[in-house]
Amino acid sequence: MDREPILEIKGLRTSFFTDDGEVPAVDDVSLYVHEGEMLGIVGESGCGKSVTSLSIMGLIPSPPGKIVDGDILYQGNNIVNLPEKKMRAIRGNDIAMIFQEPMTSLNPLFSIGNQLIEAIRTHQNVSKKAAWDKSVEMLKLVGLPRAEELMDDYPHQLSGGMRQRVMIAMAMICEPSVLIADEPTTALDVTIQKQILQLMKELNQKLNTAIIMITHDLGVVAEVCDRVVVMYSGKIVETADIHTLYKDPKHPYTKGLLASIPDLRKKSEKLYSIPGNVPKPGSITEGCRFAPRCEMAFERCFQEDPALYPCSSDEHEVRCFLHAPEEVKP
Amino acid sequence: MGAYTIRRILLLIPVLFGVSVLVFSIIHLIPGNPAQVILGQRATADAILEVEKQLGLDQPLLLQYFTYMGDLFTGDLGTSLKTKTPISEEIWGYLAATMELTFVAMLIAIFVGVNAGIISAWFHNSWFDYIAMVIALIGVSIPIFWLGLMEQYIFSVKLGWLPSTGRTDPSTTIDTVTNFYLIDTLLQGDFKAFKEVVSHLILPGVALATIPMAIIARMTRASMLEVMKADYIRTARAKGLSSFWVVYKHSLRNAVIPVLTVIGLQTGLLLGGAILTETIFGWPGIGRYIYDAIEARDYPVIQSGILIIATIFVFINLIVDLLYAAVDPRIKYK
Numbered sequence: 014m015d016r017e018p019i020l021e022i023k024g025l026r027t028s029f030f031t032d033d034g035e036v037p038a039v040d041d042v043s044l045y046v047h048e049g050e051m052l053g054i055v056g057e058s059g060c061g062k063s064v065t066s067l068s069i070m071g072l073i074p075s076p077p078g079k080i081v082d083g084d085i086l087y088q089g090n091n092i093v094n095l096p097e098k099k100m101r102a103i104r105g106n107d108i109a110m111i112f113q114e115p116m117t118s119l120n121p122l123f124s125i126g127n128q129l130i131e132a133i134r135t136h137q138n139v140s141k142k143a144a145w146d147k148s149v150e151m152l153k154l155v156g157l158p159r160a161e162e163l164m165d166d167y168p169h170q171l172s173g174g175m176r177q178r179v180m181i182a183m184a185m186i187c188e189p190s191v192l193i194a195d196e197p198t199t200a201l202d203v204t205i206q207k208q209i210l211q212l213m214k215e216l217n218q219k220l221n222t223a224i225i226m227i228t229h230d231l232g233v234v235a236e237v238c239d240r241v242v243v244m245y246s247g248k249i250v251e252t253a254d255i256h257t258l259y260k261d262p263k264h265p266y267t268k269g270l271l272a273s274i275p276d277l278r279k280k281s282e283k284l285y286s287i288p289g290n291v292p293k294p295g296s297i298t299e300g301c302r303f304a305p306r307c308e309m310a311f312e313r314c315f316q317e318d319p320a321l322y323p324c325s326s327d328e329h330e331v332r333c334f335l336h337a338p339e340e341v342k343p
Numbered sequence: 344m345g346a347y348t349i350r351r352i353l354l355l356i357p358v359l360f361g362v363s364v365l366v367f368s369i370i371h372l373i374p375g376n377p378a379q380v381i382l383g384q385r386a387t388a389d390a391i392l393e394v395e396k397q398l399g400l401d402q403p404l405l406l407q408y409f410t411y412m413g414d415l416f417t418g419d420l421g422t423s424l425k426t427k428t429p430i431s432e433e434i435w436g437y438l439a440a441t442m443e444l445t446f447v448a449m450l451i452a453i454f455v456g457v458n459a460g461i462i463s464a465w466f467h468n469s470w471f472d473y474i475a476m477v478i479a480l481i482g483v484s485i486p487i488f489w490l491g492l493m494e495q496y497i498f499s500v501k502l503g504w505l506p507s508t509g510r511t512d513p514s515t516t517i518d519t520v521t522n523f524y525l526i527d528t529l530l531q532g533d534f535k536a537f538k539e540v541v542s543h544l545i546l547p548g549v550a551l552a553t554i555p556m557a558i559i560a561r562m563t564r565a566s567m568l569e570v571m572k573a574d575y576i577r578t579a580r581a582k583g584l585s586s587f588w589v590v591y592k593h594s595l596r597n598a599v600i601p602v603l604t605v606i607g608l609q610t611g612l613l614l615g616g617a618i619l620t621e622t623i624f625g626w627p628g629i630g631r632y633i634y635d636a637i638e639a640r641d642y643p644v645i646q647s648g649i650l651i652i653a654t655i656f657v658f659i660n661l662i663v664d665l666l667y668a669a670v671d672p673r674i675k676y677k
Binding site for chain 1 (some may be wrong): 573574575577578579580581582583584585586593596597670671672673
């Protein structure tokens with residue numbers, strides 16, 4: 014693609030410094046998202062998805078966390094190590110974020126209106142009245158009924174789905190160019206999940222906001238995303254557009270993830286699951302990090318870390334020796 | 344809010360009833376004949392009868408209680424055996440002195456304690472945090488009488504900056520309207536006297552503030568550390584709010600409830616009269632008043648003093664409860 018991505022991460026490495034030394038939670042991650050695109054980041058818990066998103070926001074708790082290496086380019090400008098004041102102007106205004114837990118992500122002591130208005134007035138010099146009107150408009154846009162009354166309500170008076178809609182309204186209120194959604198539907202009922210995803214897709218199309226959807230659920234990705242990045246233990250293992258990934262997954266881990274989605278059409282006796290657990294960050298130092306759980310692993314996988322190899326189709330890359338080009342193969 | 348307030352005020356009735364029964368029974372808990380105890384071993388039988396009659400001890404118990412309550416409702420707290428003046432007339436002056444001192448002490452304790460707690464939490468495990476928490480530990484452990492004496496020694500005797508005892512200089516007279524000297528001097532526009540009153544409040548105020556300040560600082564720090572991990576704090580930061588705003592708006596209000604509890608309790612304790620501080624600084628407060636009454640076996644005064652302190656405690660708790668609801672909208676729905 015020729016156009017410049019709105020957000021691009023290059024070789025990001027974010028580590029946590031503990032008593033046992035440096036533990037890299039995100040290791041050499043590169044990805045990008047274009048304006049109006051929806052990118053999915055998929056992986057199990059502990060694979061570095063959330064750390065990636067917090068790194069973009071500059072919200073890594075420090076100490077112990079730190080971005081050790083790499084660039085995060087927003088509209089071509091590096092925002093890593095930006096002075097706090099400049100970063101604050103970006104947070105919520107250019108890059109916004111919503112979180113997994115709608116129940117606890119809103120401050121329980123302030124009304125919905127207060128929190129929405131605060132979001133606008135932090136970044137825009139507008140009157141209270143204008144901010145109020147804009148807030149009501151946003152609440153309507155995210156499909157909340159009786160928006161005016163809602164402004165005076167407190168979070169505990171709302172259901173989880175409604176709170177997540179409020180969170181989305183709050184994130185979108187300054188019309189950011191990038192929205193990071195960290196497991197936005199995980200804590201919600203299945204029916205509500207679907208509504209929230211549809212809402213995000215709508216906003217993505219209506220407002221042309223780039224959305225990075227972080228999830229462990231490939232079903233969510235299939236529903237809304239254009240492109241997918243699969244992460245495992247702090248590294249990207251496969252990236253492809255959504256159709257390619259589902260039709261032709263290359264990495265054994267991706268295949269495993271896809272196989273573990275229950276299929277109602279087949280009455281298989283037991284649901285597939287990838288053997289073993291995600292390794293503790295920093296515990297594997299040699300070879301492919303997935304090798305200990307991989308059914309296809311051979312000797313080399315335990316000795317050398319594979320690179321991301323391009324595959325046949327456009328923008329499809331995979332970190333696996335099975336798909337390495339001839340010249341890399343031993 | 345209205346219904347919650349009314350419910351909470353109605354709850355005072357049984358509590359205050361209990362208080363009145365307890366205070367009433369104090370005099371009957373004296374082993375032997377109260378009149379004898381009050382007058383001492385060598386009292387004549389006539390004198391004992393006289394005191395019994397004066398205290399109404401010759402009446403049936405239930406009647407005594409109703410008389411006592413009836414008097415209370417008409418503002419009659421009885422008569423001091425020692426000074427022979429109605430207690431309701433003399434107690435207010437002592438109470439006002441204690442309230443004024445408590446007000447100053449709690450002002451210092453809250454301002455310093457809350458801010459030290461916040462900064463310690465925000466920069467936790469920093470040198471500021473360590474130093475503040477060590478000072479707080481010393482603050483709760485230090486004997487107040489020693490601190491008071493040291494203050495006097497350094498600031499009055501050695502440096503001569505501040506007066507060591509009393510509410511004013513002995514030569515100064517203040518026309519009392521409210522008995523709060525800070526207010527009275529201002530009402531009269533006498534700024535010289537006002538300054539004098541303030542300078543007399545500083546040393547006892549600081550001595551009295553030490554323990555509450557230390558407790559408030561530690562409680563604020565612990566509570567803030569808890570709150571700062573919350574998801575909504577991350578949300579607030581993700582909105583692009585400044586650290587100052589995140590701390591003083593989003594964190595502090597969530598962290599304040601346990602701190603309010605502590606402030607309420609400490610205020611109650613101080614209003615109960617800090618006998619040690621009041622003695623060292625020659626402060627004519629309620630603690631001294633009751634202490635003197637105990638020494639003189641002036642039972643009506645002891646009763647009234649305890650009644651008033653208990654009632655104040657109950658009302659402070661009411662205020663704290665109402666503040667909870669004002670801070671946290673979830674409370675009134677429970």
